[in-house]
Amino acid sequence: xxxxxxxxxxxxxxxxxxxxxxxxxxxxxxxxxxxxxxxxxxxxxxxxxxxxxxxxxxxxxxxxxxxxxxxxxxxxxxxxxxxxxxxxxxxxxxxxxxxxxxxxxxxxxxxxxxxxxxxxxxxxxxxxxxxxxxxxxxxxxxxxxxxxxxxxxxxxxxxxxxxxxxxxxxxxxxxxxxxxxxxxxxxxxxxxxxxxxxxxxxxxxxxxxxxxxxxxxxxxxxxxxxxxxxxxxxxxxxxxxxxxxxx
Amino acid sequence: xxxxxxxxxxxxxxxxxxxxxxxxxxxxxxxxxxxxxxxxxxxxxxxxxxxxxxxxxxxxxxxxxxxxxxxxxxxxxxxxxxxxxxxxxxxxxxxxxxxxxxxxxxxxxxxxxxxxxxxxxxxxxxxxxxxxxxxxxxxxxxxxxxxxxxxxxxxxxxxxxxxxxxxxxxxxxxxxxxxxxxxxxxxxxxxxxxxxxxxxxxxxxxxxxxxxxxxxxxxxxxxxxxxxxxxxxxxxxxxxxxxxxxxxxxxxxxxxxxxxxxxxxxxxxxxxxxxxxxxxxxxxxxxxxxxxxxxxxxxxxxxxxxxxxxxxxxxxxxxxxxxxxxxxxxxxxxxxxxxxxxxxxxxxxxxxxxxxxxxxxxxxxxxxxxxxxxxxxxxxxxxxxxxxxxxxxxxxxxxxxxxxxxxxxxxxxxxxxxxxxxxxxxxxxxxxxxxxxxxxxxxxxxxxxxxxxxxxxxxxxxxxxxxxxxxxxxxxxxxxxxxxxxxxxxxxxxxxxxxxxxxxxxxxxxxxxxxxxxxxxxxxxxxxxxxxxxxxxxxxxxxxxxxxxxxxxxxxxxxxxxxxxxxxxxxxxxxxxxxxxxxxxxxxxxxxxxxxxxxxxxxxxxxxxxxxxx
Numbered sequence: 001x002x003x004x005x006x007x008x009x010x011x012x013x014x015x016x017x018x019x020x021x022x023x024x025x026x027x028x029x030x031x032x033x034x035x036x037x038x039x040x041x042x043x044x045x046x047x048x049x050x051x052x053x054x055x056x057x058x059x060x061x062x063x064x065x066x067x068x069x070x071x072x073x074x075x076x077x078x079x080x081x082x083x084x085x086x087x088x089x090x091x092x093x094x095x096x097x098x099x100x101x102x103x104x105x106x107x108x109x110x111x112x113x114x115x116x117x118x119x120x121x122x123x124x125x126x127x128x129x130x131x132x133x134x135x136x137x138x139x140x141x142x143x144x145x146x147x148x149x150x151x152x153x154x155x156x157x158x159x160x161x162x163x164x165x166x167x168x169x170x171x172x173x174x175x176x177x178x179x180x181x182x183x184x185x186x187x188x189x190x191x192x193x194x195x196x197x198x199x200x201x202x203x204x205x206x207x208x209x210x211x212x213x214x215x216x217x218x219x220x221x222x223x224x225x226x227x228x229x230x231x232x233x234x235x236x237x238x239x240x241x242x243x244x245x246x247x
Numbered sequence: 248x249x250x251x252x253x254x255x256x257x258x259x260x261x262x263x264x265x266x267x268x269x270x271x272x273x274x275x276x277x278x279x280x281x282x283x284x285x286x287x288x289x290x291x292x293x294x295x296x297x298x299x300x301x302x303x304x305x306x307x308x309x310x311x312x313x314x315x316x317x318x319x320x321x322x323x324x325x326x327x328x329x330x331x332x333x334x335x336x337x338x339x340x341x342x343x344x345x346x347x348x349x350x351x352x353x354x355x356x357x358x359x360x361x362x363x364x365x366x367x368x369x370x371x372x373x374x375x376x377x378x379x380x381x382x383x384x385x386x387x388x389x390x391x392x393x394x395x396x397x398x399x400x401x402x403x404x405x406x407x408x409x410x411x412x413x414x415x416x417x418x419x420x421x422x423x424x425x426x427x428x429x430x431x432x433x434x435x436x437x438x439x440x441x442x443x444x445x446x447x448x449x450x451x452x453x454x455x456x457x458x459x460x461x462x463x464x465x466x467x468x469x470x471x472x473x474x475x476x477x478x479x480x481x482x483x484x485x486x487x488x489x490x491x492x493x494x495x496x497x498x499x500x501x502x503x504x505x506x507x508x509x510x511x512x513x514x515x516x517x518x519x520x521x522x523x524x525x526x527x528x529x530x531x532x533x534x535x536x537x538x539x540x541x542x543x544x545x546x547x548x549x550x551x552x553x554x555x556x557x558x559x560x561x562x563x564x565x566x567x568x569x570x571x572x573x574x575x576x577x578x579x580x581x582x583x584x585x586x587x588x589x590x591x592x593x594x595x596x597x598x599x600x601x602x603x604x605x606x607x608x609x610x611x612x613x614x615x616x617x618x619x620x621x622x623x624x625x626x627x628x629x630x631x632x633x634x635x636x637x638x639x640x641x642x643x644x645x646x647x648x649x650x651x652x653x654x655x656x657x658x659x660x661x662x663x664x665x666x667x668x669x670x671x672x673x674x675x676x677x678x679x680x681x682x683x684x685x686x687x688x689x690x691x692x693x694x695x696x697x698x699x700x701x702x703x704x705x706x707x708x709x710x711x712x713x714x715x716x717x718x719x720x721x722x723x724x725x726x727x728x729x730x731x732x733x734x735x736x737x738x739x740x741x742x743x744x745x746x747x748x749x750x751x752x753x754x755x756x757x758x759x760x761x762x763x764x765x766x767x768x769x770x771x772x773x774x775x776x777x778x779x780x781x782x783x784x785x786x787x788x789x790x791x792x793x794x795x796x797x798x799x800x801x802x803x804x805x806x807x808x809x810x811x812x813x814x815x816x817x818x819x820x821x822x823x824x825x826x827x828x829x830x831x832x833x834x835x836x837x838x839x840x841x842x843x844x845x846x847x848x849x850x851x852x853x854x855x856x857x858x859x860x861x
Contacts (some may be wrong), residue, residue: 013759018534045712047767049756057459059592061388062288078595100762106285119396120348131302132345134357136748140350147350147382147389150289197476218591225303 003030005043007051008091010099020060020098032082037065039092044142050099060216063152066093066101073214082103111151112169116177116195121188133207140182142241146179146191148217155211155221161204168204169196170223171211179239181237189237197232205229215235249447253279253404254679256439258411258423258466261289262387262661263643264445266668267625267675268403271443272422274676281426281437283410283461283767286395290447291461291664294387295588296500297362297379298344298665299658300337304358305377309336312369313378313384314838315853317659320366320529321616321652321854322804324479324812326835329623333659336666343381343664346547347757349393351382356745361584363503365415365656366529368860371853374628375527379658384498384588387448390661408765409435409590411465413695414442414473414639415687421638422685423608423693427699429767432760434692439680441670443640444619445664446552449778451771453612453727454719457489465644467772472620474815475629476637476667478647479617480778481786482749482795484655485728487533489611491552495592496779497608499657501555504585505562505577508806509535509554515565528861529796531654532612538728547607554605557582573758610728616655616795617785618647620832625671631814631832638682640675642667649812652834653794698821702769707752711769714745714753716778718772721745726783731800735787738770742780748777750822777817783812788828806856810834840843 005025011017011149014042025043037058044051053076055065060078066109067076070084081088149172156162156170177196181189196202202225211221231237255271257264259280272278282289301308313334318325345351345359361377369376382389392620398405406426414424416438423438446466450458469478487508488497502508507526510516519534521528528536541551556562564577578604582592586601593599593606619641620628627639627646643664650663710731718741725738749772774810791805812832817824839854849855 011759011761013531013761019588033598035596044765045710045716049710049712050759052757052762052764056461057290057293059493061293061385061593062284062290062459063586064284064288066667080596103762116397119400120393122346122348123399126346130342132342132351135353136357136358137353137355140353143350143607144383150388151285152293161806179350180348182815183348183350205837233649 001028001030001032001086002028002088003039006087006089010098011027011050011100030081032080033106034081035077036069036079036081036084036088037076039081052103054103061150063150066152066154066157067091068093073158073212075152075216076153076214092151093180095157095163096153106153109156109170109172112173113151113174113176115169116173117188118176118180120180120183120186122185123187132187135152135185143179143182145219148219149175149179151215154214156218158210158214160210161206165201165204169200171180171205171225174202174225174228175219177223178228181228181231183242193232196228202229204230249433250438251279251435252430254276254300254439255279255441255675255753256281256437257443257445257578259289259425259445259447259643260284260286260405261447261528261643262291262390262664263668264443265398266783267443267445267642267663267672269394269397269401270669270672272401272403274673275680279437280403281406281409281411283429283799285407286405287391292388292391293459293496294390294661295496295498296364296382296503297381297386297658298341298390298661299364299367299376299378300341300380300662301334301654302338302341302361302380304354304356305361306369308369308376308594310338312371312376313337313367315371316367317650317656318652318715318854319859320654320656322654322859323794323806323810324649324651324834325652326470327650327838328368328835329648329650331838332623333662333666335661336670340662340669344390344393347393347397349382349389362689363527365502365527365533366524366656367658375524377446377562379555381499381500382697384500384586384844388581390665398659400446404519411446411469412770413467414690415691417685417688417759420685421635422687425695427440429565429762432763434696436687436691438687441640442682443625443675445641445643446644446645446670448615449775450612450781452719452722452775454716454723454777455489455492455494455609457486457494458612459482462646462777463771464778465771465774466641467779468620469515469643470627470779471667472819472821474819475627475639476810476814477617477781478620478814479649479815480617480781480815483612484614484616484651484795485529485610486530487537487610487747488555488608490592490596491607491609493596493814494611494687496594496611496613497592497606498513499556501557501589504557505566506555506557507561507565508537509556510540512545513549516540516545524861529654529656531797532861534728535797536779537571537610543701551609552609555608556605557586558603558605566713569752613662614655616649616651616653617649617800620646620647621648622672623648623670625667626674636808640671642671649717653796668711699766699770702753702755702757705753705755705767707754709748709752709754710774711753711755714749715772717774718742718745718776722779726786726833728798730786730798732787735783738783742776742783745821746764746780749773771823781815781817784826785815789813807819810856833842
């Protein structure tokens with residue numbers, strides 16, 4: 001089959017292309033089960049080498065190739081042609097400055113992530129037997145969903161609150177904090193909750209739910225944000241997520 | 248020209264690089280990590296099934312058993328003292344990862360959960376052992392995330408999206424590296440007392456691969472061009488279970504949980520090839536079996552793939568036949584819980600639900616056993632005698648310690664990168680305390696800048712993408728699972744022609760500076776061509792079959808003549824290099840030698856090279 005790709009392009013160094021414009025590319029011999037990323041590669045390798053995008057693993061685990069495909073945030077490597085149809089529109093993700101074609105400046109996104117102390121804190125001495133800290137599988141499962149995050153930015157850049165205010169830490173950073181707040185081995189939950197209670201923390205979330213369907217890892221992002229809000233309101237992290245509610 | 252000065256420069260931000268960064272900076276070194284990807288994009292994150300360590304949380308286990316399995320899995324090309332360090336350090340390393348917060352799955356005793364994996368056994372091959380410590384089927388993701396998070400906590404200095412393209416060598420010692428800042432296209436010099444390559448593998452030499460597009464072997468190619476040899480390059484692992492046509496990895500953990508390979512006549516064919524370990528024989532053995540079944544007309548629809556079946560009814564039927572405890576039986580929920588990403592890949596890419604249907608799989612180019620030669624402290628060595636190249640370190644897939652020998656065991660890549668990343672980081676921190684700064688030569692980036700300008704300004708007819716695809720096809724066809732003198736010679740000839748076109752007849756479209764991925768991909772193709780070439784040239788010289796190097800014209804392993812590592816070096820000429828191959832580097836057999844010294848009779852010598860049976 002033939003497929004037409006309508007791609008939002010921009011190149012700061014080429015006269016006449018500094019401002020965004022649309023360009024159409026037509027590919028023949030496309031198989032419905034081909035990945036959108038492979039089609040972008042075919043355009044780049046066969047037609048126009050200047051088409052610029054980030055990608056690496058090509059199977060949805062590295063988080064490089066987030067883009068707006070037919071108006072929704074997706075990883076290009078996790079979308080098949082049969083999912084997007086014969087006319088496909090591709091744009092950079094929204095809310096971060098575009099550098100060139102589909103490449104955006106990710107620095108603000110990672111800066112937000114770093115604000116929530118996204119690292120394990122436990123200052124107690126390690127167990128005397130030299131072995132692992134203990135944790136039940138039930139406690140481990142409380143935060144399983146948020147450990148899946150690959151920091152692709154699909155959630156944060158689908159969020160109207162983030163579009164409106166780039167200082168908002170955004171859904172991905174909150175998921176990153178959630179992963180530690182509900183880890184029974186961690187000791188800095190309260191400090192993270194304090195960060196997230198600030199004006200640019202969780203309360204900027206208006207529960208619009210764009211983030212959840214945008215997640216290529218099927219994380220229930222809005223639910224995770226809700227659990228963090230509840231933990232702030234109750235002033236504690238226990239009893240918020242009940243094991244029997246974990247899928 | 249921007250010059251950055253840091254004592255220790257780490258190239259690559261996957262597991263090995265981040266581990267080295269953490270330990271070197273904790274020991275007081277001033278560290279910079281330079282990576283062409285954001286750290287969390289690194290391919291360590293794609294590792295699925297687990298990290299092997301003899302914790303003994305579920306089955307009796309000891310590091311010496313892990314050592315034995317590693318040596319045997321490597322078809323006795325593994326350096327035995329290094330394998331012992333790997334297995335012993337693995338236990339501490341996994342515990343440390345847990346202390347850093349890594350969310351391993353848990354046993355009912357609240358300890359780290361472990362699963363079976365190919366070639367991992369108890370008591371020197373007696374039975375399969377649960378040794379692979381896992382976090383669902385995204386163990387590598389958890390390791391990468393945890394290490395990156397700890398680096399943030401320790402305020403490690405990162406240069407993200409800076410691609411290293413050359414190394415500065417002064418009087419035989421390494422004085423730093425040269426990188427291009429992708430966002431501006433500018434060259435930067437990283438002046439260091441020590442440089443540490445943790446830049447990953449080169450699976451992109453082959454057309455069907457589990458490897459990321461980024462895995463173009465930049466570090467190994469740079470080291471080769473600047474005077475380090477590469478070791479054991481003929482050994483490249485084909486993982487038996489890649490998704491048909493796409494090559495995406497389906498973890499061995501599927502078979503670890505009971506999954507079986509089935510041919511077109513519905514037979515569990517691994518019972519014939521490996522009567523004891525069956526589907527969990529080592530990867531080279533299973534990949535060859537798939538090719539042999541295909542050759543005999545028993546691939547599914549005669550298309551060269553097999554079915555990998557994890558459906559509970561299939562798994563439980565074989566469990567019952569084997570007399571396994573009913574408590575081991577699995578149901579749909581077990582699969583959903585233990586293999587969520589695998590289910591997602593199959594549902595997304597194939598429209599196949601592994602709970603209801605078998606998965607179509609074929610061997611996929613997966614892992615370089617060879618690479619930049621190092622000792623057990625990740626110091627790069629440049630000859631058979633182990634002479635160290637001052638200021639140069641390497642660890643992870645790009646290095647060759649050699650713990651994987653001729654064939655790596657599943658989980659041991661993660662073990663390798665944490666163990667030797669850590670050892671290298673600590674050794675490097677000691678080195679930079681003592682070492683002096685080397686003065687930079689004048690115009691250190693002149694040569695590499697000229698190569699980039701050549702690529703940018705070439706006005707030939709060949710698109711780099713076309714040359715890359717041809718290279719990948721010839722490597723798959725001629726230097727794949729099975730090899731002969733004729734196929735390898737064909738491969739070498741094809742590569743020579745592609746190299747000629749690359750250096751005389753290419754053209755790229757993008758002439759700009761900012762994020763010029765067209766230019767960077769073309770340069771990466773030059774690196775891949777070098778690595779493909781040295782793979783083919785060492786392979787054709789090794790006239791035996793061992794581990795992943797399987798020749799149809801020399802079918803047997805030949806310890807008398809070939810129990811030695813290969814080293815290949817390059818004279819530095821980019822367009823028309825000449826190579827030197829030697830087989831003088833002895834394999835470390837110290838554990839076997841100890842057994843002989845203890846007076847053990849031959850049949851009691853566990854580490855004596857012998858025919859591999861699974």
